Amino acid sequence: MNTLRTISTLLVDDEPRFRRGLRTLLDFYNTNSNWQFEITGEAASVEQAVKLATEQHPTLILLDLELPPSDGINALLCLKHVSYKGKVLVLSAHREDEWIFRAMQAGASGYLFKDCLATQFCEAIQTIMNDEIYLAPAVATAFFRLFHFYSGRSLQACQAVHLTEREQEVLHWLVQGASNEEIASKLYITVATVKAHLTAIFEKLNVNSRTQAIVKALKLGLVCA
Structure with a gap:
Protein backbone atom coordinates (compact mmCIF):
# COMPACT_ATOMS: atom_id res chain seq x y z
CA MET A 1 0.00 0.00 0.00
CA ASN A 2 1.31 3.47 -0.92
CA THR A 3 1.57 5.92 1.97
CA LEU A 4 0.72 9.58 1.54
CA ARG A 5 3.61 11.88 2.32
CA THR A 6 2.59 15.30 3.63
CA ILE A 7 4.74 18.24 2.57
CA SER A 8 4.14 21.56 4.31
CA THR A 9 4.63 24.17 1.59
CA LEU A 10 5.21 27.92 1.45
CA LEU A 11 4.41 29.73 -1.81
CA VAL A 12 6.64 32.73 -2.55
CA ASP A 13 5.81 34.83 -5.61
CA ASP A 14 4.87 38.48 -5.99
CA GLU A 15 2.12 37.62 -8.52
CA PRO A 16 -1.16 36.57 -6.80
CA ARG A 17 -2.32 35.03 -10.07
CA PHE A 18 0.70 32.71 -10.24
CA ARG A 19 0.24 31.71 -6.61
CA ARG A 20 -3.37 30.77 -7.39
CA GLY A 21 -2.12 28.68 -10.28
CA LEU A 22 0.31 26.92 -7.96
CA ARG A 23 -2.50 26.17 -5.52
CA THR A 24 -4.51 24.60 -8.35
CA LEU A 25 -1.53 22.51 -9.43
CA LEU A 26 -0.84 21.32 -5.89
CA ASP A 27 -4.51 20.45 -5.39
CA PHE A 28 -4.27 18.30 -8.51
CA TYR A 29 -1.26 16.44 -7.13
CA ASN A 30 -3.03 16.02 -3.79
CA THR A 31 -5.68 13.92 -5.51
CA ASN A 32 -3.49 12.20 -8.10
CA SER A 33 -0.23 11.28 -6.38
CA ASN A 34 1.32 10.04 -3.15
CA TRP A 35 2.20 13.61 -2.21
CA GLN A 36 -0.05 15.66 0.06
CA PHE A 37 0.86 19.33 -0.18
CA GLU A 38 -0.29 21.37 2.81
CA ILE A 39 0.03 25.06 1.96
CA THR A 40 1.03 26.82 5.17
CA GLY A 41 1.23 30.34 3.76
CA GLU A 42 1.97 32.71 0.91
CA ALA A 43 4.54 35.49 0.61
CA ALA A 44 5.05 38.25 -1.94
CA SER A 45 8.36 39.70 -0.72
CA VAL A 46 11.72 38.63 0.68
CA GLU A 47 10.82 39.88 4.16
CA GLN A 48 7.50 38.01 4.22
CA ALA A 49 9.15 34.83 2.93
CA VAL A 50 11.86 34.81 5.60
CA LYS A 51 9.37 35.68 8.36
CA LEU A 52 6.97 32.86 7.43
CA ALA A 53 9.82 30.38 6.94
CA THR A 54 11.18 31.05 10.44
CA GLU A 55 7.71 30.93 12.01
CA GLN A 56 6.28 27.92 10.17
CA HIS A 57 9.35 25.83 9.24
CA PRO A 58 7.78 24.49 6.02
CA THR A 59 9.27 21.38 4.45
CA LEU A 60 9.25 23.02 1.01
CA ILE A 61 9.42 26.56 -0.31
CA LEU A 62 8.43 27.27 -3.92
CA LEU A 63 10.37 30.44 -4.67
CA ASP A 64 10.19 32.94 -7.51
CA LEU A 65 13.28 35.06 -8.24
CA GLU A 66 11.39 38.30 -8.95
CA LEU A 67 10.71 39.54 -5.44
CA PRO A 68 10.65 43.05 -4.00
CA PRO A 69 12.61 44.84 -2.74
CA SER A 70 15.61 42.87 -4.06
CA ASP A 71 15.25 39.36 -5.52
CA GLY A 72 14.94 35.67 -4.74
CA ILE A 73 18.72 35.28 -4.51
CA ASN A 74 18.62 37.54 -1.47
CA ALA A 75 15.78 35.43 -0.09
CA LEU A 76 17.89 32.28 -0.45
CA LEU A 77 20.83 33.91 1.33
CA CYS A 78 18.57 35.16 4.12
CA LEU A 79 17.03 31.71 4.56
CA LYS A 80 20.53 30.27 4.87
CA HIS A 81 21.38 32.77 7.60
CA VAL A 82 18.28 32.00 9.64
CA SER A 83 19.22 28.30 9.36
CA TYR A 84 16.16 27.22 7.38
CA LYS A 85 16.39 23.42 7.12
CA GLY A 86 13.81 22.67 4.42
CA LYS A 87 14.02 22.51 0.64
CA VAL A 88 13.76 25.44 -1.76
CA LEU A 89 12.65 24.82 -5.33
CA VAL A 90 13.12 27.89 -7.52
CA LEU A 91 10.34 28.48 -10.05
CA SER A 92 11.50 31.17 -12.44
CA ALA A 93 11.07 32.62 -15.90
CA HIS A 94 14.76 33.51 -15.90
CA ARG A 95 16.76 31.27 -18.24
CA GLU A 96 19.99 33.26 -18.09
CA ASP A 97 23.07 31.32 -16.98
CA GLU A 98 23.89 33.93 -14.32
CA TRP A 99 20.52 33.65 -12.53
CA ILE A 100 20.64 29.85 -12.47
CA PHE A 101 24.21 29.77 -11.21
CA ARG A 102 23.60 32.36 -8.48
CA ALA A 103 20.40 30.64 -7.29
CA MET A 104 22.08 27.26 -6.94
CA GLN A 105 25.15 28.83 -5.37
CA ALA A 106 22.89 30.56 -2.82
CA GLY A 107 21.41 27.25 -1.68
CA ALA A 108 18.46 26.29 -3.89
CA SER A 109 17.58 22.59 -3.95
CA GLY A 110 16.44 22.81 -7.55
CA TYR A 111 15.65 25.19 -10.40
CA LEU A 112 12.61 24.84 -12.62
CA PHE A 113 11.52 27.07 -15.51
CA LYS A 114 7.95 28.24 -14.98
CA ASP A 115 6.85 27.11 -18.43
CA CYS A 116 8.04 23.57 -17.59
CA LEU A 117 6.10 23.39 -14.34
CA ALA A 118 3.34 21.10 -15.63
CA THR A 119 5.75 18.50 -17.03
CA GLN A 120 8.69 18.59 -14.62
CA PHE A 121 7.24 19.51 -11.23
CA CYS A 122 6.57 15.95 -10.06
CA GLU A 123 10.10 14.80 -10.94
CA ALA A 124 11.58 17.89 -9.30
CA ILE A 125 9.72 17.30 -6.03
CA GLN A 126 10.60 13.61 -5.98
CA THR A 127 14.27 14.44 -6.53
CA ILE A 128 14.69 17.14 -3.92
CA MET A 129 12.63 15.29 -1.29
CA ASN A 130 15.15 12.46 -1.70
CA ASP A 131 17.85 14.97 -0.67
CA GLU A 132 19.16 15.34 -4.21
CA ILE A 133 19.56 18.42 -6.40
CA TYR A 134 17.12 18.84 -9.26
CA LEU A 135 18.32 20.41 -12.49
CA ALA A 136 16.62 19.61 -15.79
CA PRO A 137 19.13 19.06 -18.64
CA ALA A 138 18.76 22.59 -20.04
CA VAL A 139 19.19 24.10 -16.58
CA ALA A 140 22.15 21.87 -15.73
CA THR A 141 23.92 22.93 -18.92
CA ALA A 142 23.53 26.60 -18.02
CA PHE A 143 24.63 26.02 -14.43
CA PHE A 144 27.77 24.07 -15.22
CA ARG A 145 28.72 26.47 -17.97
CA LEU A 146 29.18 29.19 -15.37
CA PHE A 147 30.30 26.78 -12.65
CA HIS A 148 33.38 25.83 -14.64
CA PHE A 149 34.03 29.46 -15.53
CA TYR A 150 33.56 31.04 -12.10
CA SER A 151 33.52 28.53 -9.30
CA GLY A 152 36.92 26.95 -9.59
CA ARG A 153 38.59 30.28 -10.15
CA SER A 154 36.67 31.90 -7.30
CA LEU A 155 37.42 29.06 -4.87
CA GLN A 156 41.14 29.16 -5.59
CA ALA A 157 41.20 32.94 -5.28
CA CYS A 158 39.30 32.93 -1.96
CA GLN A 159 41.62 30.31 -0.55
CA ALA A 160 44.66 32.29 -1.66
CA VAL A 161 43.34 35.47 -0.04
Whole structure:
Protein backbone atom coordinates (compact mmCIF):
# COMPACT_ATOMS: atom_id res chain seq x y z
CA MET A 1 0.00 0.00 0.00
CA ASN A 2 1.31 3.47 -0.92
CA THR A 3 1.57 5.92 1.97
CA LEU A 4 0.72 9.58 1.54
CA ARG A 5 3.61 11.88 2.32
CA THR A 6 2.59 15.30 3.63
CA ILE A 7 4.74 18.24 2.57
CA SER A 8 4.14 21.56 4.31
CA THR A 9 4.63 24.17 1.59
CA LEU A 10 5.21 27.92 1.45
CA LEU A 11 4.41 29.73 -1.81
CA VAL A 12 6.64 32.73 -2.55
CA ASP A 13 5.81 34.83 -5.61
CA ASP A 14 4.87 38.48 -5.99
CA GLU A 15 2.12 37.62 -8.52
CA PRO A 16 -1.16 36.57 -6.80
CA ARG A 17 -2.32 35.03 -10.07
CA PHE A 18 0.70 32.71 -10.24
CA ARG A 19 0.24 31.71 -6.61
CA ARG A 20 -3.37 30.77 -7.39
CA GLY A 21 -2.12 28.68 -10.28
CA LEU A 22 0.31 26.92 -7.96
CA ARG A 23 -2.50 26.17 -5.52
CA THR A 24 -4.51 24.60 -8.35
CA LEU A 25 -1.53 22.51 -9.43
CA LEU A 26 -0.84 21.32 -5.89
CA ASP A 27 -4.51 20.45 -5.39
CA PHE A 28 -4.27 18.30 -8.51
CA TYR A 29 -1.26 16.44 -7.13
CA ASN A 30 -3.03 16.02 -3.79
CA THR A 31 -5.68 13.92 -5.51
CA ASN A 32 -3.49 12.20 -8.10
CA SER A 33 -0.23 11.28 -6.38
CA ASN A 34 1.32 10.04 -3.15
CA TRP A 35 2.20 13.61 -2.21
CA GLN A 36 -0.05 15.66 0.06
CA PHE A 37 0.86 19.33 -0.18
CA GLU A 38 -0.29 21.37 2.81
CA ILE A 39 0.03 25.06 1.96
CA THR A 40 1.03 26.82 5.17
CA GLY A 41 1.23 30.34 3.76
CA GLU A 42 1.97 32.71 0.91
CA ALA A 43 4.54 35.49 0.61
CA ALA A 44 5.05 38.25 -1.94
CA SER A 45 8.36 39.70 -0.72
CA VAL A 46 11.72 38.63 0.68
CA GLU A 47 10.82 39.88 4.16
CA GLN A 48 7.50 38.01 4.22
CA ALA A 49 9.15 34.83 2.93
CA VAL A 50 11.86 34.81 5.60
CA LYS A 51 9.37 35.68 8.36
CA LEU A 52 6.97 32.86 7.43
CA ALA A 53 9.82 30.38 6.94
CA THR A 54 11.18 31.05 10.44
CA GLU A 55 7.71 30.93 12.01
CA GLN A 56 6.28 27.92 10.17
CA HIS A 57 9.35 25.83 9.24
CA PRO A 58 7.78 24.49 6.02
CA THR A 59 9.27 21.38 4.45
CA LEU A 60 9.25 23.02 1.01
CA ILE A 61 9.42 26.56 -0.31
CA LEU A 62 8.43 27.27 -3.92
CA LEU A 63 10.37 30.44 -4.67
CA ASP A 64 10.19 32.94 -7.51
CA LEU A 65 13.28 35.06 -8.24
CA GLU A 66 11.39 38.30 -8.95
CA LEU A 67 10.71 39.54 -5.44
CA PRO A 68 10.65 43.05 -4.00
CA PRO A 69 12.61 44.84 -2.74
CA SER A 70 15.61 42.87 -4.06
CA ASP A 71 15.25 39.36 -5.52
CA GLY A 72 14.94 35.67 -4.74
CA ILE A 73 18.72 35.28 -4.51
CA ASN A 74 18.62 37.54 -1.47
CA ALA A 75 15.78 35.43 -0.09
CA LEU A 76 17.89 32.28 -0.45
CA LEU A 77 20.83 33.91 1.33
CA CYS A 78 18.57 35.16 4.12
CA LEU A 79 17.03 31.71 4.56
CA LYS A 80 20.53 30.27 4.87
CA HIS A 81 21.38 32.77 7.60
CA VAL A 82 18.28 32.00 9.64
CA SER A 83 19.22 28.30 9.36
CA TYR A 84 16.16 27.22 7.38
CA LYS A 85 16.39 23.42 7.12
CA GLY A 86 13.81 22.67 4.42
CA LYS A 87 14.02 22.51 0.64
CA VAL A 88 13.76 25.44 -1.76
CA LEU A 89 12.65 24.82 -5.33
CA VAL A 90 13.12 27.89 -7.52
CA LEU A 91 10.34 28.48 -10.05
CA SER A 92 11.50 31.17 -12.44
CA ALA A 93 11.07 32.62 -15.90
CA HIS A 94 14.76 33.51 -15.90
CA ARG A 95 16.76 31.27 -18.24
CA GLU A 96 19.99 33.26 -18.09
CA ASP A 97 23.07 31.32 -16.98
CA GLU A 98 23.89 33.93 -14.32
CA TRP A 99 20.52 33.65 -12.53
CA ILE A 100 20.64 29.85 -12.47
CA PHE A 101 24.21 29.77 -11.21
CA ARG A 102 23.60 32.36 -8.48
CA ALA A 103 20.40 30.64 -7.29
CA MET A 104 22.08 27.26 -6.94
CA GLN A 105 25.15 28.83 -5.37
CA ALA A 106 22.89 30.56 -2.82
CA GLY A 107 21.41 27.25 -1.68
CA ALA A 108 18.46 26.29 -3.89
CA SER A 109 17.58 22.59 -3.95
CA GLY A 110 16.44 22.81 -7.55
CA TYR A 111 15.65 25.19 -10.40
CA LEU A 112 12.61 24.84 -12.62
CA PHE A 113 11.52 27.07 -15.51
CA LYS A 114 7.95 28.24 -14.98
CA ASP A 115 6.85 27.11 -18.43
CA CYS A 116 8.04 23.57 -17.59
CA LEU A 117 6.10 23.39 -14.34
CA ALA A 118 3.34 21.10 -15.63
CA THR A 119 5.75 18.50 -17.03
CA GLN A 120 8.69 18.59 -14.62
CA PHE A 121 7.24 19.51 -11.23
CA CYS A 122 6.57 15.95 -10.06
CA GLU A 123 10.10 14.80 -10.94
CA ALA A 124 11.58 17.89 -9.30
CA ILE A 125 9.72 17.30 -6.03
CA GLN A 126 10.60 13.61 -5.98
CA THR A 127 14.27 14.44 -6.53
CA ILE A 128 14.69 17.14 -3.92
CA MET A 129 12.63 15.29 -1.29
CA ASN A 130 15.15 12.46 -1.70
CA ASP A 131 17.85 14.97 -0.67
CA GLU A 132 19.16 15.34 -4.21
CA ILE A 133 19.56 18.42 -6.40
CA TYR A 134 17.12 18.84 -9.26
CA LEU A 135 18.32 20.41 -12.49
CA ALA A 136 16.62 19.61 -15.79
CA PRO A 137 19.13 19.06 -18.64
CA ALA A 138 18.76 22.59 -20.04
CA VAL A 139 19.19 24.10 -16.58
CA ALA A 140 22.15 21.87 -15.73
CA THR A 141 23.92 22.93 -18.92
CA ALA A 142 23.53 26.60 -18.02
CA PHE A 143 24.63 26.02 -14.43
CA PHE A 144 27.77 24.07 -15.22
CA ARG A 145 28.72 26.47 -17.97
CA LEU A 146 29.18 29.19 -15.37
CA PHE A 147 30.30 26.78 -12.65
CA HIS A 148 33.38 25.83 -14.64
CA PHE A 149 34.03 29.46 -15.53
CA TYR A 150 33.56 31.04 -12.10
CA SER A 151 33.52 28.53 -9.30
CA GLY A 152 36.92 26.95 -9.59
CA ARG A 153 38.59 30.28 -10.15
CA SER A 154 36.67 31.90 -7.30
CA LEU A 155 37.42 29.06 -4.87
CA GLN A 156 41.14 29.16 -5.59
CA ALA A 157 41.20 32.94 -5.28
CA CYS A 158 39.30 32.93 -1.96
CA GLN A 159 41.62 30.31 -0.55
CA ALA A 160 44.66 32.29 -1.66
CA VAL A 161 43.34 35.47 -0.04
CA HIS A 162 42.06 33.53 3.01
CA LEU A 163 38.56 35.03 3.01
CA THR A 164 36.09 33.47 5.42
CA GLU A 165 32.64 32.43 4.19
CA ARG A 166 31.03 35.46 5.84
CA GLU A 167 33.66 37.79 4.37
CA GLN A 168 32.87 36.36 0.92
CA GLU A 169 29.18 37.12 1.48
CA VAL A 170 29.91 40.70 2.60
CA LEU A 171 32.19 41.13 -0.42
CA HIS A 172 29.46 39.81 -2.73
CA TRP A 173 26.99 42.48 -1.59
CA LEU A 174 29.69 45.14 -1.64
CA VAL A 175 30.29 44.37 -5.32
CA GLN A 176 26.52 44.61 -5.90
CA GLY A 177 26.69 48.20 -4.64
CA ALA A 178 24.99 47.64 -1.27
CA SER A 179 25.59 50.10 1.59
CA ASN A 180 26.73 48.93 5.03
CA GLU A 181 23.15 49.22 6.26
CA GLU A 182 21.83 47.17 3.33
CA ILE A 183 24.49 44.49 3.81
CA ALA A 184 23.61 44.28 7.50
CA SER A 185 19.94 43.86 6.65
CA LYS A 186 20.57 41.22 3.99
CA LEU A 187 22.88 39.13 6.20
CA TYR A 188 21.01 39.70 9.49
CA ILE A 189 24.04 41.18 11.22
CA THR A 190 24.78 44.60 12.71
CA VAL A 191 26.32 47.51 10.84
CA ALA A 192 29.26 47.34 13.26
CA THR A 193 29.83 43.71 12.27
CA VAL A 194 29.70 44.65 8.59
CA LYS A 195 32.35 47.34 9.20
CA ALA A 196 34.53 44.81 11.01
CA HIS A 197 34.27 42.37 8.09
CA LEU A 198 35.05 45.14 5.61
CA THR A 199 38.15 46.11 7.60
CA ALA A 200 39.34 42.50 7.47
CA ILE A 201 38.55 42.27 3.73
CA PHE A 202 40.44 45.49 2.97
CA GLU A 203 43.47 44.20 4.89
CA LYS A 204 43.45 40.84 3.10
CA LEU A 205 43.06 42.49 -0.31
CA ASN A 206 45.62 45.18 0.59
CA VAL A 207 43.25 48.01 -0.42
CA ASN A 208 42.05 51.20 1.26
CA SER A 209 38.58 51.81 -0.14
CA ARG A 210 35.34 50.15 -1.21
CA THR A 211 36.03 50.95 -4.86
CA GLN A 212 39.52 49.44 -4.72
CA ALA A 213 38.09 46.34 -3.00
CA ILE A 214 35.44 45.91 -5.71
CA VAL A 215 37.94 46.29 -8.53
CA LYS A 216 40.39 43.85 -6.97
CA ALA A 217 37.69 41.31 -6.11
CA LEU A 218 36.48 41.27 -9.71
CA LYS A 219 40.01 41.18 -11.09
CA LEU A 220 40.91 38.18 -8.89
CA GLY A 221 37.61 36.40 -9.63
CA LEU A 222 36.57 36.38 -5.96
CA VAL A 223 32.96 37.14 -6.88
CA CYS A 224 30.70 37.24 -9.93
CA ALA A 225 29.83 40.71 -11.14
